Amino acid sequence: MRAALTALAPATSMRELLRECVAFTGDVDTVATIALAAAARSPEVADDLPMALIRNLERGPYGFAYLYDLDRRLLSAMSPPVRDRAELVGTWSDGALHLGAMEEQSVTFAADGTGLHLWEQIGDEMRTPFRWVLTAPGEVRVDDEVRAVRVGPGTTATGERTTILTLGDARYERV
Numbered sequence: 001m002r003a004a005l006t007a008l009a010p011a012t013s014m015r016e017l018l019r020e021c022v023a024f025t026g027d028v029d030t031v032a033t034i035a036l037a038a039a040a041r042s043p044e045v046a047d048d049l050p051m052a053l054i055r056n057l058e059r060g061p062y063g064f065a066y067l068y069d070l071d072r073r074l075l076s077a078m079s080p081p082v083r084d085r086a087e088l089v090g091t092w093s094d095g096a097l098h099l100g101a102m103e104e105q106s107v108t109f110a111a112d113g114t115g116l117h118l119w120e121q122i123g124d125e126m127r128t129p130f131r132w133v134l135t136a137p138g139e140v141r142v143d144d145e146v147r148a149v150r151v152g153p154g155t156t157a158t159g160e161r162t163t164i165l166t167l168g169d170a171r172y173e174r175v
Contacts, residue, residue, distance in 0.1 A: 004034035013046040014039055047159075054159055071155060079152025079166060081138025085111075087151050088132075088140065092165045092172030096156040107165075107172060115142070140167070 007020040017039050021032035039045040057064040082088055093106040103121040109132060117128040135141050140149040147168040154164030156173060163174045 001034065003028070003031045004038070007031065008035045008038055011035075011039060011045055014049045015046075017045065018049065041153075047161075051159070068157065079150040079154075079164065082134065082140070082149045082151050083137045085109075085134045088134070088149065088165070091175050092167075093175045094170070094172050095175075096158075096160075096162070096173045097154075097164075097171060098157060105170070105172070106175070107167065107170075 003024055004021070007017055007024070011017040011020065014036060017035055018032055021028050021035055024031060036049075040047070054064075057067065059065070088109040089111050091106055091108040093104060095101075095104040095106070098104075103119065105120070106118045108116045108118075113131055113133060115130045115132050117130060119126045119128075130143050132140055132142050134149075135146065138148055138150060140147055148166070149168075150166045152164060152166075154162055154171070154173070156162050165172045165174065
């Protein structure tokens with residue numbers, strides 16, 4: 001932890017930070033992981049890591065998909081609960097969060113308390129209208145079902161920063 005903080009303190013870019021961590025020599029993968037994770041949430045550190053580092057992550061059980069899902073879950077858990085219905089109004093989609101998926105879902109919350117859930121797959125779609133109301137901070141009732149709801153920062157499948165809606169267990173990007 002001390003090495004990660006030492007490398008992080010002067011860092012202004014992710015690329016520079018990774019070089020600093022590697023320069024410690026030895027078993028520095030954990031140092032780099034801690035430092036880069038902390039820097040990833042700082043607006044003061046430029047996100048300038050080459051995409052090749054992300055694209056070439058291993059695809060095993062604890063590789064790219066595992067890390068991507070962990071990132072999404074942590075960001076969702078740290079996002080503040082929705083307090084104002086205006087935060088929900090708009091269309092949200094999971095398409096940019098699951099590149100290459102054979103299906104996509106979107107949810108639209110209209111200002112008048114109506115909404116639409118859209119599920120699409122090649123050659124097929126299902127549209128489900130609903131009514132919604134924000135019943136308490138972090139809680140939305142969709143028809144007769146109450147779900148936890150949060151909105152906060154997140155990343156797309158290509159690493160771009162975006163706004164994420166977490167509705168129960170589902171996650172969507174604002175479109």
